[in-house]
Amino acid sequence: MQRWLPLFPERASTISAQVDHLLYFEIAIAAFFAALIFTLLLVFAVKYRRRSETERPRPIVGDLRLELVWTLVPMVLTMVMFAWGADVFFQEAHPPRDAMEVTVVAKQWMWKFQQPTGQREINALHVPLGRPVRLLMTSEDVIHSLFIPAFRVKKDVLPGRYTMLWFQATRPGTYHLFCSQYCGSQHASMIGWVYVQEPSQYEAWLSGRRATSVSPVASGRALFERLGCITCHVQAAPQRCPRLESLYGKPVKLTTGQTVIADEGYLRESIIDPQAKIVAGYQAVMPTYTGQLKEEDVLDLIAYIKSLSPPAEESTP
Amino acid sequence: MSSTLTAPSPGTSAPQMPRVHYLNVDYGVKSWLFTTDHKRIAIMYLVVATLFFALGGTFAGLMRLQLLTPHSHLVQAETYNKLFTMHGVTMIFFFLIPSIPAVLGNFLIPMMIGARDLAFPRLNLASWYIYVIGGLFTITAAATGGVDTGWTFYTPYSSIYANTNVVLTVVGIFITGFSSILTGLNFIVTVHKMRAPGMTWGRLPLFVWAHYATSLIFILGTPVLAITLVLVGLERVFRIGVFDPALGGDPLLFQHLFWFYSHPAVYIMILPGMGVISEVVACFARKRVYGYPFVAASSLAIAVLGFLVWGHHMFVSGQSMYAGMVFSLLSMLVAIPSAIKVFNWTATLYKGSVSFQAPMLYCFGFIGLFTIGGLTGLFLATLGIDVHVHDTYFVIAHFHYIMVGGAIMAYMSGLHFWWPKMTGRLYPEGWARLAALIIFIGFNLTFFPQFILGYLGMPRRYAFYPPEFQVLNVLSTAGASILGVGYLIPLVYLIWSMRYGKPAGPNPWSAKGLEWQTTSPPPTDNFIEPLVVEEAYAYAPYTPEDRKRAKHE
Numbered sequence: 130m131q132r133w134l135p136l137f138p139e140r141a142s143t144i145s146a147q148v149d150h151l152l153y154f155e156i157a158i159a160a161f162f163a164a165l166i167f168t169l170l171l172v173f174a175v176k177y178r179r180r181s182e183t184e185r186p187r188p189i190v191g192d193l194r195l196e197l198v199w200t201l202v203p204m205v206l207t208m209v210m211f212a213w214g215a216d217v218f219f220q221e222a223h224p225p226r227d228a229m230e231v232t233v234v235a236k237q238w239m240w241k242f243q244q245p246t247g248q249r250e251i252n253a254l255h256v257p258l259g260r261p262v263r264l265l266m267t268s269e270d271v272i273h274s275l276f277i278p279a280f281r282v283k284k285d286v287l288p289g290r291y292t293m294l295w296f297q298a299t300r301p302g303t304y305h306l307f308c309s310q311y312c313g314s315q316h317a318s319m320i321g322w323v324y325v326q327e328p329s330q331y332e333a334w335l336s337g338r339r340a341t342s343v344s345p346v347a348s349g350r351a352l353f354e355r356l357g358c359i360t361c362h363v364q365a366a367p368q369r370c371p372r373l374e375s376l377y378g379k380p381v382k383l384t385t386g387q388t389v390i391a392d393e394g395y396l397r398e399s400i401i402d403p404q405a406k407i408v409a410g411y412q413a414v415m416p417t418y419t420g421q422l423k424e425e426d427v428l429d430l431i432a433y434i435k436s437l438s439p440p441a442e443e444s445t446p
Numbered sequence: 447m448s449s450t451l452t453a454p455s456p457g458t459s460a461p462q463m464p465r466v467h468y469l470n471v472d473y474g475v476k477s478w479l480f481t482t483d484h485k486r487i488a489i490m491y492l493v494v495a496t497l498f499f500a501l502g503g504t505f506a507g508l509m510r511l512q513l514l515t516p517h518s519h520l521v522q523a524e525t526y527n528k529l530f531t532m533h534g535v536t537m538i539f540f541f542l543i544p545s546i547p548a549v550l551g552n553f554l555i556p557m558m559i560g561a562r563d564l565a566f567p568r569l570n571l572a573s574w575y576i577y578v579i580g581g582l583f584t585i586t587a588a589a590t591g592g593v594d595t596g597w598t599f600y601t602p603y604s605s606i607y608a609n610t611n612v613v614l615t616v617v618g619i620f621i622t623g624f625s626s627i628l629t630g631l632n633f634i635v636t637v638h639k640m641r642a643p644g645m646t647w648g649r650l651p652l653f654v655w656a657h658y659a660t661s662l663i664f665i666l667g668t669p670v671l672a673i674t675l676v677l678v679g680l681e682r683v684f685r686i687g688v689f690d691p692a693l694g695g696d697p698l699l700f701q702h703l704f705w706f707y708s709h710p711a712v713y714i715m716i717l718p719g720m721g722v723i724s725e726v727v728a729c730f731a732r733k734r735v736y737g738y739p740f741v742a743a744s745s746l747a748i749a750v751l752g753f754l755v756w757g758h759h760m761f762v763s764g765q766s767m768y769a770g771m772v773f774s775l776l777s778m779l780v781a782i783p784s785a786i787k788v789f790n791w792t793a794t795l796y797k798g799s800v801s802f803q804a805p806m807l808y809c810f811g812f813i814g815l816f817t818i819g820g821l822t823g824l825f826l827a828t829l830g831i832d833v834h835v836h837d838t839y840f841v842i843a844h845f846h847y848i849m850v851g852g853a854i855m856a857y858m859s860g861l862h863f864w865w866p867k868m869t870g871r872l873y874p875e876g877w878a879r880l881a882a883l884i885i886f887i888g889f890n891l892t893f894f895p896q897f898i899l900g901y902l903g904m905p906r907r908y909a910f911y912p913p914e915f916q917v918l919n920v921l922s923t924a925g926a927s928i929l930g931v932g933y934l935i936p937l938v939y940l941i942w943s944m945r946y947g948k949p950a951g952p953n954p955w956s957a958k959g960l961e962w963q964t965t966s967p968p969p970t971d972n973f974i975e976p977l978v979v980e981e982a983y984a985y986a987p988y989t990p991e992d993r994k995r996a997k998h999e
Contacts, residue, residue, distance in 0.1 A: 179800055
């Protein structure tokens with residue numbers, strides 16, 4: 130199937146057509162201006178070539194109108210580019226609310242994915258056709274970047290925080306998945322495949338691997354009990370520490386007077402470094418979990434906390 | 447010491463070399479290493495920068511060879527990573543940044559404004575030594591194992607995880623930064639205080655305007671890079687948490703600080719080239735540069751706006767979406783002054799008297815390639831497109847169109863244009879035109895396929911790649927070998943011409959800048975006779991004879 134000389138990438142997501150249309154627009158603008166400049170250079174160079182060593186061309190006084198034209202016309206065109214590009218970017222930053230969530234943990238030099246039903250994969254990601262997929266990503270070591278050319282999406286994956294990207298596949302097939310942020314000696318080997326399957330095939334694939342999988346919510350609940358979170362956050366008096374039901378996605382008022390949205394980043398920080406942000410009306414009594422939890426554990430705990438909020442009200446940052 | 451000099455008599459058919467000039471006024475290694483003559487220091491910069499260019503070019507050649515096949519065994523991945531890092535570090539910090547300012551700027555700024563030297567001649571010599579010492583550190587780092595972080599030194603990879611000579615390399619760049627700062631300071635003071643009577647700001651050559659803008663970036667931007675590199679060193683050596691989240695740091699902070707310098711540094715590399723092009727276009731079209739005030743002001747606009755766009759390197763880094771939008775908007779605006787320059791250069795040819803010697807051929811190459819580089823920059827400033835092409839070969843192609851197609855084309859143009867002034871001799875014109883053509887063809891074959899590769903999705907900094915990208919990579923490598931030949935030819939004939947070239951005479955191009963009013967090579971004090979200060983582009987009918995003729999008509 131591979132072409133000898135590919136000139137254009139496959140197009141396999143909802144956003145990819147939009148990105149390509151924007152590209153065509155800018156190629157048209159660029160081609161017009163490049164052709165204009167090249168033609169003028171060529172015509173002037175030939176027409177006004179030096180015919181005698183003694184010739185002295187007459188000076189030309191500048192023209193303010195001309196200067197304004199070639200300042201304002203490009204400015205207007207670049208503003209169109211900006212607005213169109215920002216619109217696409219805005220969509221890329223806002224996944225649909227019903228997006229299925231896959232977690233990604235990157236490390237030198239592999240990609241670890243976990244399906245919402247718990248199936249884990251390395252350097253491979255199975256997704257169903259036609260359903261929005263939101264990737265919640267973090268790194269165990271250096272900065273990586275997840276890049277799927279056929280979907281026209283890319284986002285850096287950072288240690289110590291979460292980043293997000295989303296896509297909705299539109300064509301079944303197998304597509305490259307690259308690390309595009311240099312991350313050390315085997316950077317060029319940190320590549321994998323995205324498998325876009327018909328929903329029925331995807332379900333079959335999931336159930337084929339169900340035996341060994343525990344969903345992140347279930348693992349998170351087990352951790353929640355084992356680590357003792359449950360003793361304060363559920364069993365103790367509600368004055369002792371904030372309840373976690375219906376917390377995700379809601380504004381939280383802090384002792385500093387600030388209000389923050391309880392997104393994944395906030396939940397992560399409140400587990401790893403609880404002293405960083407204290408909810409108004411509570412004491413800073415929670416012990417720190419710095420260095421005690423794997424990134425996967427934190428993601429499981431967050432999945433559990435998120436499961437305590439009704440999905441209909443789920444909002445995404 | 448210049449009293450024995452005889453001015454060349456105009457009208458003599460075969461120009462003679464002046465008897466005493468800055469090159470033969472003194473002999474021996476010491477006379478060079480302890481000189482304070484800006485022209486000799488420029489020559490010393492030329493020698494060292496050429497060595498770094500050869501080194502960086504060799505690294506690039508090895509990279510292109512490795513990429514000839516998808517899974518090449520020429521070098522290991524670790525070695526490839528060191529090659530692209532050292533290629534970037536040498537080309538950017540030790541060639542592109544100093545090349546035009548420290549070689550051509552150093553030689554020409556005092557001459558163009560009618561001064562005997564820069565404001566601080568000994569500081570100028572110190573700048574050269576600092577540059578060489580910094581270079582020695584970085585070469586030592588390369589020779590004793592290399593460094594593999596990429597020239598961008600992203601944390602926490604560079605500060606914690608890399609096992610290569612990061613500190614030594616960073617120290618070298620830190621030291622060399624002071625050379626830039628001192629050169630910038632020297633230029634600014636010189637332009638303010640040393641202009642000859644009558645050399646008003648409105649008469650200043652556009653080359654000087656461009657270097658003035660560049661100098662502002664040198665002194666405002668370079669200290670930020672120095673601080674950033676010190677912080678990387680502190681985290682690496684003493685584990686002081688600044689950038690690594692495991693130590694309580696913020697990895698994005700590094701990117702903000704790094705690009706706050708390194709984006710303006712892009713303009714450090716291209717603005718002086720734009721200055722060269724303004725001079726060459728005027729001379730070879732025999733016309734005043736069209737829209738002089740707009741071309742001059744656009745240099746300053748680029749220098750100012752260049753400080754406000756660093757975040758466009760970080761659209762997918764995890765910075766806030768709204769920050770991305772602001773940086774995209776500002777990046778669009780910084781394109782406008784560049785467009786103004788291109789339009790004005792093109793308009794300068796209109797009703798001119800255009801000739802096609804080598805400097806002008808390079809100049810045409812510059813305008814064409816810079817136009818493509820600039821337009822593709824708009825693609826990258828567009829958020830929706832950048833998300834896809836960020837960190838791919840599209841970016842590589844774009845900045846090589848600006849840096850090689852732009853800055854190095856301009857450097858070659860300027861080097862050929864002022865070579866007769868610097869050496870007193872003419873280079874062989876036929877060979878020079880041939881080399882310009884070869885470089886143009888080789889360049890496009892090397893880098894145009896990379897735009898396509900990038901949009902296809904080939905990430906940068908890959909030692910190996912999926913096989914479907916091979917054909918375009920083969921084209922690119924083929925182009926690189928042509929480009930390499932193209933750069934070797936001038937190296938040979940320029941050296942040859944220093945001994946065997948025909949004496950050039952004071953003004954072989956009938957150019958109008960002050961630097962052409964003295965002998966070639968100039969005497970140590972630059973000028974023998976009192977200067978006639980006109981505007982820099984007094985092509986007809988601004989000369990006295992032409993003014994008379996204009997009155998009669």
